[in-house]
Amino acid sequence: MVARWFGASVTVMLLAGGTARAAGQEAASGSQHERSSSKSAVMLTPGEEKWTSGPKSLPPGAEAVVLDGDPAKKGPFVLRVKIPAGYKIAPHTHPRQERITVISGKFQLGHGGKFDEAKLQDLAQGSFFSLPPGMQHFGRASEEAVLQLNGDGPWEINYVNPNDDPRKMKSAGMQSGAGTMGTGSGAGTEKGAEAPTETGTGR
Numbered sequence: 001m002v003a004r005w006f007g008a009s010v011t012v013m014l015l016a017g018g019t020a021r022a023a024g025q026e027a028a029s030g031s032q033h034e035r036s037s038s039k040s041a042v043m044l045t046p047g048e049e050k051w052t053s054g055p056k057s058l059p060p061g062a063e064a065v066v067l068d069g070d071p072a073k074k075g076p077f078v079l080r081v082k083i084p085a086g087y088k089i090a091p092h093t094h095p096r097q098e099r100i101t102v103i104s105g106k107f108q109l110g111h112g113g114k115f116d117e118a119k120l121q122d123l124a125q126g127s128f129f130s131l132p133p134g135m136q137h138f139g140r141a142s143e144e145a146v147l148q149l150n151g152d153g154p155w156e157i158n159y160v161n162p163n164d165d166p167r168k169m170k171s172a173g174m175q176s177g178a179g180t181m182g183t184g185s186g187a188g189t190e191k192g193a194e195a196p197t198e199t200g201t202g203r
Helices: 017-028 170-174
Strands: 002-005 008-014 063-068 075-083 088-093 098-111 121-123 127-131 137-153
Touching: none
Parallel strands: none
Antiparallel strands: 002 008, 008 127, 063 075, 075 137, 088 137, 098 121, 098 127, 098 137
16 A cells, blocks of 8 residues: 655555465475575574664664664665564654564554654554655554564664664663664764674574
């Protein structure tokens, strides 16, 4: 379904739950895994992901795993982020196209420079959205959710209000699981490495 949403062209596709389950079962039937690089094959089955603390550019409580590529470097990458119920992401933008699929759970997306619950749109498992560079948006998990981000690095996030940037908060320095993803800041001047870049497996 293609929708005109909040005056900007945003693609929202609701995939059938059965299709998503079938894809998961098909993936589960494979058992081989090869580590990621720009020229190698990648095959991961459910349970092989090695989750670590999420990017410091996101509020504490998120977990992340890089499935392919390196979000800190130029080029394509695939990243999954797991967020708990009630988790909020303040209004922000990205300098490059953002493409996200809701792998599991329920996520809510809103458009604008101020967090407004009335503007949140429910996105259930299987939903997809694609936002153009510079589009102000915010989000919340209405229940624990796993989101998959397919993008072109380096991945950056810039908060509309610099005070919403977790990297500027006192607790940001205490967050474990640093790495190298999530550059940019609300002020547009800070550049830093904030999340895991190594393709994670549990094997």
